[in-house]
Amino acid sequence: MASNPLVSDRDVQFLLEEVLDLGRLLRLPAFADHNQETIELYLASCRRLAREVLFPAYKPMDEEPSYLEEDGAVRAHPLMHVMYPSLVGLGLISATRPAEVGGQALPQTIGLLASVYLMAANLSATGYLGLTSGAARLIESFGTDTLKERFLPKMYGGEWTGTMALTEPQAGSSLTDVKTRATPAGGYYLIEGSKVFISGGDHDLVPNIVHLTLARIDGAPLGIKGVSLFAIPKRREEGARLVDNDVITAGVFKKVGWRGIPSVALNFGERGDCRGWLVGEPHQGIKCMFQMMNEARLMVGANAVATASVAYHQSVAYATERPQGRPFTSKDPAAPQVPIIEHADVRRMLLRQKAIVEGGLGLLAQTAYFADVAEHETDAETRKRARLLLDLLTPIAKSFPAEAGQESNSLSVQIHGGYGYTSEFYPEAWWRDQRLNAIHEGTTGIQGFDLLGRKVVAEEGAAFLFLNEEIGRALSAARSAGVDPTWGDAVAKALEEIGRLTLHLGGLGLSGQVESMMAHSHDYLNAMSLLVVSWIWLQQATAAHKGLKERPEHADFYRGKLQAAQYWIRTELPKVNHLVRLAEEVEASYLEMRPEWF
Amino acid sequence: MKILVTVKRVTDYERKVKISPDGLSLVTEGMNFVPNPFDEIAVEEALRLQKAHGGEVVVISIGHKDASKEIRQALAMGADRGIHVIAEELDPDAVARLLMKIVEEEKPELVIMGKQATDDDANQAGQLLAGYLGWPQATFASKVEGLDSEAEKAQTPGVVIAGGEATVIREIDGGLETLKLKLPAIVTTDLRLNHPRFASLPGIMKAKKKPIKEVPVASFGVDITPKVRNVKYAEPPARKAGVKVADVAELVNKLKTEAKVI
Numbered sequence: 001m002a003s004n005p006l007v008s009d010r011d012v013q014f015l016l017e018e019v020l021d022l023g024r025l026l027r028l029p030a031f032a033d034h035n036q037e038t039i040e041l042y043l044a045s046c047r048r049l050a051r052e053v054l055f056p057a058y059k060p061m062d063e064e065p066s067y068l069e070e071d072g073a074v075r076a077h078p079l080m081h082v083m084y085p086s087l088v089g090l091g092l093i094s095a096t097r098p099a100e101v102g103g104q105a106l107p108q109t110i111g112l113l114a115s116v117y118l119m120a121a122n123l124s125a126t127g128y129l130g131l132t133s134g135a136a137r138l139i140e141s142f143g144t145d146t147l148k149e150r151f152l153p154k155m156y157g158g159e160w161t162g163t164m165a166l167t168e169p170q171a172g173s174s175l176t177d178v179k180t181r182a183t184p185a186g187g188y189y190l191i192e193g194s195k196v197f198i199s200g201g202d203h204d205l206v207p208n209i210v211h212l213t214l215a216r217i218d219g220a221p222l223g224i225k226g227v228s229l230f231a232i233p234k235r236r237e238e239g240a241r242l243v244d245n246d247v248i249t250a251g252v253f254k255k256v257g258w259r260g261i262p263s264v265a266l267n268f269g270e271r272g273d274c275r276g277w278l279v280g281e282p283h284q285g286i287k288c289m290f291q292m293m294n295e296a297r298l299m300v301g302a303n304a305v306a307t308a309s310v311a312y313h314q315s316v317a318y319a320t321e322r323p324q325g326r327p328f329t330s331k332d333p334a335a336p337q338v339p340i341i342e343h344a345d346v347r348r349m350l351l352r353q354k355a356i357v358e359g360g361l362g363l364l365a366q367t368a369y370f371a372d373v374a375e376h377e378t379d380a381e382t383r384k385r386a387r388l389l390l391d392l393l394t395p396i397a398k399s400f401p402a403e404a405g406q407e408s409n410s411l412s413v414q415i416h417g418g419y420g421y422t423s424e425f426y427p428e429a430w431w432r433d434q435r436l437n438a439i440h441e442g443t444t445g446i447q448g449f450d451l452l453g454r455k456v457v458a459e460e461g462a463a464f465l466f467l468n469e470e471i472g473r474a475l476s477a478a479r480s481a482g483v484d485p486t487w488g489d490a491v492a493k494a495l496e497e498i499g500r501l502t503l504h505l506g507g508l509g510l511s512g513q514v515e516s517m518m519a520h521s522h523d524y525l526n527a528m529s530l531l532v533v534s535w536i537w538l539q540q541a542t543a544a545h546k547g548l549k550e551r552p553e554h555a556d557f558y559r560g561k562l563q564a565a566q567y568w569i570r571t572e573l574p575k576v577n578h579l580v581r582l583a584e585e586v587e588a589s590y591l592e593m594r595p596e597w598f
Numbered sequence: 599m600k601i602l603v604t605v606k607r608v609t610d611y612e613r614k615v616k617i618s619p620d621g622l623s624l625v626t627e628g629m630n631f632v633p634n635p636f637d638e639i640a641v642e643e644a645l646r647l648q649k650a651h652g653g654e655v656v657v658i659s660i661g662h663k664d665a666s667k668e669i670r671q672a673l674a675m676g677a678d679r680g681i682h683v684i685a686e687e688l689d690p691d692a693v694a695r696l697l698m699k700i701v702e703e704e705k706p707e708l709v710i711m712g713k714q715a716t717d718d719d720a721n722q723a724g725q726l727l728a729g730y731l732g733w734p735q736a737t738f739a740s741k742v743e744g745l746d747s748e749a750e751k752a753q754t755p756g757v758v759i760a761g762g763e764a765t766v767i768r769e770i771d772g773g774l775e776t777l778k779l780k781l782p783a784i785v786t787t788d789l790r791l792n793h794p795r796f797a798s799l800p801g802i803m804k805a806k807k808k809p810i811k812e813v814p815v816a817s818f819g820v821d822i823t824p825k826v827r828n829v830k831y832a833e834p835p836a837r838k839a840g841v842k843v844a845d846v847a848e849l850v851n852k853l854k855t856e857a858k859v860i
Binding site: 003005009033035037038040041042044045048049081082085086089090091092095104106551553554 | 749800805
């Protein structure tokens with residue numbers, strides 16, 4: 001079997017050069033140091049590291065997870081020790097950060113696409129760096145200069161890693177209920193409490209791990225306004241030495257997937273000697289976290305697309321080589337069997353995977369593009385518009401790949417048949433990995449609340465109007481490029497239906513009927529996801545039409561794009577109508593269901 | 599110590615090449631190009647030697663104008679500057695004679711080249727260059743991996759330089775041999791010499807400011823008329839279906855009479 005490309009290079013090139021306007025990004029002053037060549041070289045390095053180093057280590061890491069050893073230590077997989085210096089050396093942790101903090105000011109669009117290769121190769125290995133990057137980012141945004149000096153160079157340099165230590169046994173999605181205590185002790189706080197599910201929370205890759213932790217300062221008000229953010233290192237610096245900071249690993253979870261990176265339970269301050277340093281203002285912890293949430297959620301979306309992508313490429317290769325059965329029309333049992341890709345029903349599954357993977361990647365690239373514009377465009381109005389679009393698209397870019405990705409990964413198992421259900425083959429492992437993405441960084445349910453309850457109604461629905469404009473622009477571009485007009489009509493109709501529903505639900509909210517408004521937030525999220533991904537496919541169809549004319553030598557690639565666009569718009573988009581009806585009529589089966597009736 | 603390294607732009611070994619309809623060339627339209635993997639090993643070796651002994655690493659590419667990207671990648675790995683001789687496809691002899699001119703001007707103590715390029719697999723340029731210069735050469739340089747840690751392995755050069763001499767372990771049929779060469783010398787690299795590093799993002803950004811001197815091929819006054827002519831390209835014959843034999847006797851018979859291997 002040909003080696004798995006993890007992600008299609010041609011698709012990444014298509015997104016950057018033919019769908020999104022990379023040139024416009026590169027003209028922004030923030031990205032003045034970059035050009036086509038720096039971007040190509042960076043993508044090339046990431047691809048090769050992913051294919052040659054990370055991917056071969058995936059299976060051994062999945063098969064031999066870390067555990068709490070008798071001496072109380074948690075050790076990373078030996079292969080992780082070998083790979084870690086290469087991953088750090090690439091410059092991944094601070095790639096998109098500005099030069100002031102040692103970064104290279106890479107556009108997020110590029111950073112994300114490059115990371116997708118690494119994630120597709122080895123989700124867990126990449127996770128160590130992604131978590132460090134996220135944790136350092138919080139200190140960069142909210143920490144004092146002293147904290148920045150103490151932590152940032154070491155974290156961005158990969159000498160120390162970082163985690164997000166938020167969840168407690170009784171406070172998972174509901175972070176306002178965290179109980180970990182912080183007692184002021186002059187210059188620092190003494191921390192006491194327990195955290196669970198801390199990915200990368202203990203290992204021996206580096207001498208120190210910095211946990212960005214939510215805790216309550218003694219006497220803080222109850223609820224969301226009493227939670228503060230702290231940096232709590234595993235070991236604290238005393239002079240030139242690192243000494244134990246009373247952070248104890250209580251256990252390592254046995255997980256379904258992501259087995260290459262340990263998720264641990266941590267106890268802070270069992271001996272009353274755990275020191276933490278406040279990041280940001282007291283009681284502003286949740287607010288700090290919120291500002292980082294878009295990025296963290298896009299990362300989860302990228303994890304999901306990556307995991308679906310590597311499995312999709314494996315499916316295509318397997319279906320091309322596996323002979324099984326004969327065409328319906330063949331009656332001769334002596335005729336050779338055909339590769340299963342010759343069966344239309346197998347192509348149905350492959351095309352569905354393609355539509356999810358490439359639609360998801362396109363959505364993430366588009367969303368990251370808005371993030372770059374929102375942060376770096378010179379014109380304030382354009383920045384604000386992009387910010388609202390980014391906010392609106394983020395819950396979709398997180399949940400769509402996570403949910404549809406599970407289906408896509410499941411299809412990969414299906415295409416491999418009985419072999420797919422064995423651990424001799426990869427698809428079952430990716431299927432297990434994928435399952436987490438709908439859970440962490442805000443469950444799919446929470447993404448639905450966020451979209452309908454917060455993002456769509458923000459600034460009197462401005463974001464939805466901007467999305468309307470964007471889709472309108474894509475519709476006319478598709479028309480002039482010669483895309484089948486029925487596709488555009490279908491997208492316009494779905495947009496109109498969802499627009500009407502949004503007004504209706506917004507009205508319910510304004511009149512105080514919040515329960516009715518939110519009853520179908522999940523269906524609303526699904527309807528919006530179908531619409532947004534159809535918009536992404538319409539843009540790709542437009543670019544494919546142009547490509548067919550200008551670069552006929554790539555005809556196979558463009559025809560594949562058009563088939564996937566057609567599949568998505570004809571097969572999936574019509575489901576919007578049904579979902580809109582459920583939400584509009586406030587179909588009440590589970591709303592009225594009583595706990596005692598189960 | 600000054601080290602010259604060559605980097606050739608070749609078609610991506612991950613992709614299938616297509617032969618033009620007339621059978622006289624390969625289709626380059628739509629092809630992806632990468633640095634010759636053996637040359638990346640040469641760059642890595644030069645960088646490790648530079649770390650151990652100081653000096654300068656100069657990267658040379660002779661070829662298409664877009665080969666500046668392959669030079670830039672070597673600079674991003676850590677090399678100091680580049681020389682780009684812009685030329686169309688050349689045969690190994692022309693390449694060796696052009697390199698000789700550059701060596702005469704740059705006066706390096708060591709030239710490290712890939713043993714061959716993965717596009718035409720000629721395996722000649724290094725040997726020809728050594729011949730033209732009258733320098734000692736060690737081809738197919740390799741390395742014996744000891745029990746060092748992975749981190750040490752990733753830094754130690756395979757070529758040992760001391761007292762004006764280079765000690766090179768080389769792969770030969772049936773084993774390894776060790777040569778001592780007086781510097782200046784030519785070394786060509788084999789697969790097991792090292793694992794080349796990946797260009798890091800900070801390295802890529804630094805490389806933007808490193809100079810690449812572009813030199814038109816005509817300025818060397820070297821006759822580059824090919825001595826080698828491509829007569830025809832052809833796909834290897836497709837594999838034929840196998841046959842089942844009834845018993846050992848039939849198998850032995852077929853091996854004798856049809857395959858003629860015993």
